[in-house]
Amino acid sequence: MPETYQRADLTVDQQHALLTAARNLGERFAGTFSTETIERFLHTSYDQFAEKAAIPAFLPLLAERFARQRLxxxxxxEGADDGRPIVLFLCVHNAGRSQMAMGFFQHLAADHAVAWSGGSEFASEINSAAVASMAERGIDISAEFPKPWTEEIIRAADVVVTMGCGDACPVYPGKRYLDWELDDPAGKSTEDVRPIRDEIERRVRALLAELKVPVA
Known part of the structure; x- marks a missing residue:
């Protein structure tokens, strides 16, 4: 592992932060992926967020979290299946609907299943009304962040739930897809988001029942 990353587009602090991230990922995926693979996923994840980051100082952390998910x-x-179903929620901005769906899924399923989310044109930050409406249900999604999807994430998912991304949503043969028609919470008040939130909860609960996932 190098002592720093020699990239002209990075500050010294960012280089050191990415080095720390690479070490963290190296420990997590030791024996599974090579250092080269880990660094490639980390750097491509960083580049995906670089143009949209509201706070550049958070870029290495976002890159590490997304690279961890991708790896x-x-x-x-590649065969490391722990038996838990994975559901991927996709919408346009990954700032509202898909984040609320993932929040409900993770809260209800606990460790019995895995939820991921992504957007076709992912935003720079999560929808504040979505955060507030979920907080009313005791679910904190404020630490989540909009993100794109990648091929390995879609291939790993057992079920892909799309919400308004239309033709921009990826289609893989043999993959199970569900399309949920839901209003977009973008620009809406917390009060107006509540009915959307409640419908998402209803659908998530129905999906968990169909997947035979115990609900917390």
Whole structure:
């Protein structure tokens, strides 16, 4: 592992932060992926967020979190299956609907299943009204962040739930898809988001029952 990353587009602090992230991921995926694979996923994840980051100082952390998810997905694709179903929620901005769906899924399923989310044109930050409406239900999604999807994430998912991304949503043969028609919470008040939130909860509960996932 190098002592720093020599990239002209990074500050010294960002280089050191990415080095720390690479070490963290190296420990997590030791024996599963090579250092080269881990660094490639980390750097491509960083580049995906670089143009939209509201706070550049958070970029290495976002890159590490997304690279961790992508590497977990790749391991699943390559045969490291722990038996838990994975559901991927996709919408346009990954700032409202898909984040609320993932929040409900994770809260209800606990460790019995896995939920991921992504957007076709992912936003720079999560919808504040979505955060507030979920907080009313005791679910904190404020630490989540909009993100794109990648091939390995889609391939690893057992079910892909789309919400308004239309033709922009990826289609893989043999993959199970569900399309949920839901209003977009973008620009809406917390009061107006509540009915959307409640409908998402209803659908998530129905999906968990169909997947035979115990609900907390």
């Amino acid at each position: 977990t997905a790749l391991a699943r694709v």
